[in-house]
Amino acid sequence: MFKDNDFIYIDYVAKIKDTGEVIDTTIEEEAKKANVYNTEQKYKPLLVILGEHRVIPGLEEALYNLNENEEKEFEIQPEKAYGNRDPSKVKIVSLSELKRQGINPRPNMIVRVEGGGYATIRSVTGGRVVLDLNHPYAGRTLMYKVKVVKVLKEPKEKVDALIERWFKENKLNTEILQDSKNVKITIPKDYFLVDGIEIVKYNLARDILTYVLPGFTLTYTEVFNEDTFKR
Amino acid sequence: MFKDNDFIYIDYVAKIKDTGEVIDTTIEEEAKKANVYNTEQKYKPLLVILGEHRVIPGLEEALYNLNENEEKEFEIQPEKAYGNRDPSKVKIVSLSELKRQGINPRPNMIVRVEGGGYATIRSVTGGRVVLDLNHPYAGRTLMYKVKVVKVLKEPKEKVDALIERWFKENKLNTEILQDSKNVKITIPKDYFLVDGIEIVKYNLARDILTYVLPGFTLTYTEVFNEDTFKR
Known part of the structure; x- marks a missing residue:
């Protein structure tokens, strides 16, 4: 059983119930088996923060009732997936x-x-x-086979998972000071001139302060010296 | 007499020698008098850092020989202005x-x-x-009437002048720690989502560490809390 703001990683295979067609999966082997393997995609467990509503409602609701390492298959009606057909x-x-x-x-x-x-x-x-013009999966009942592969407990793990979400890698230095309710993140020079970095930093700060460390103060630091400007 | 890395503010009127046509000035009144007033332009003294080469060579060379509050008119040959005509x-x-x-x-x-x-x-x-296709002022001898209106002495003043250059205003909080050779700059939340802010910050840091505080370490901090995300 999970609750709001829990951080879990899931693996899943999603199918159209009627046809058995695989529409999405986090597992490379399953994608290949179903002939939907995409070389552009990184197959790895998906981070879900319960209550964040980044996945379809039927999936999120079902996840609350699972436990770590539990695997389950369930049906999701169109109104809890991609909507009814118009x-x-x-x-x-x-x-x-x-x-x-x-x-x-x-x-x-x-x-x-x-x-x-x-x-x-x-x-x-x-x-x-x-x-x-309806969503391709509008009106379709879906079958989700889901396994909760990991549950994050420590704030540090959750912050790292969010860094991975927004930066696609983790080269940041992070310090969580529980007593003073501060989190300090150092941005390395590789990112100083990345176009759009301000949005990535903003989104990361928002997610950390919303889902991991509410009430904390988050400080980014960026350190420049003569070497910063050498190629 | 000035030397490399001195920070001075100048007012000037630049003319084509032959025709007397005013091609540039920092003084609103002079622009109006010469019928070249531009409502888009902010008329105010220009920051020149000697040795930075952001102004034409003939002007920069002449500035080294002036003193605070001195006003002088001098001629600049094309090769020290916009080049000869091709x-x-x-x-x-x-x-x-x-x-x-x-x-x-x-x-x-x-x-x-x-x-x-x-x-x-x-x-x-x-x-x-x-x-x-030559520069409009290529081959023209220019007349510059220049006054050094201000000379900056203190590192803090120079840092503020550079903030004004790059941010067009000064809402940053700056602290210079001479003993530990650190300069700390706090970026307020108004700038967190400004497109291109990473380039402005980079240029400011480069100019401060090159012209004001060589050998120092410059740290930007950006502080987020729950209020940051309220509209």
Whole structure:
């Protein structure tokens, strides 16, 4: 049993219930077995902070009832996954219009349409194409097979997990001073000129102060000297 | 008499010697008098760090020989200003080509040409246009009337002047610890999400450690707490 603000790592395989199609997994072997392996993706357990709402509601709710090392398979209804289907989001457009946009539509293809985000091609009949602007998994009941592989207990572990989330690596030096309610993070010079680093630092500070050390003061320090400017 | 790394503020009026045309000034009244007043510009004395080479060589060299509150007028030859004219940078193009680029050329107009930066229109004769890609002030002898209005002595004043240069205002908290050779700068939360702030901080640190406090260690601190995230 978990509670709000618990930090857990999960491995999972998510499928469409009707078809058995694997739509997402954290496990490389499962991705290969299902022929959905993506070389761009890093297969590793996913950090979930309970109550953060970064995963679909049905998954998050189910996680509260698991325990460390427990594995479970459960069904998630569309309203707790990607929503129900909205029939008004299904539109008929002309084949020539799509071709003008550089799209040569075939059934089940997912395409990016002008001004409308992503759409699924449902059918192509003569000059008429049925476009579905619903989320590809809207209306689908999902099957999640989930295992809680790790539970983080110590504030230091949780801070490191958040650094990994935002920086994609951990080269920061972190010190947690429980007595004075301070957390001190040193940013190394490699990051001084990284474009967008201010947003990464802001997000990390927000997550640490919200989920790990509420009431604390977080201080970033960046140390420059003559060597900083040498190539 | 000044030396390298001295911080001075100057007021000046710069003219083309031949024509008397005012090309630049730090003094609002002079700009208005010469009909070159620009509402976008902030008229105020310019910070010059001797040896930094951010102003034209002839001006910087002359400044070394002035004293505080001294005012002097001197001539600067083209090679110590915007360089000599390069005749190969004068080109003849067709009027129709410029019109295709949306330019309706008239003599003395400064235009931005495709792939070539700025150019001055020298003449328009029939269908032929003479374009000059030299700097508008190349080959011109300049007259500078300069006054050293302020000389900074204390490291704190110099650091503040550099903060003003890079941040355009001074909301930072700065502490210089001479004994331990440390300078500590606190960045307030207003700047945490400013796009490009990492470059501003980098440039400020580089200038302080180069021109004011060589051999020191500079530390930026940014303090976050729950209030940081309130709107």
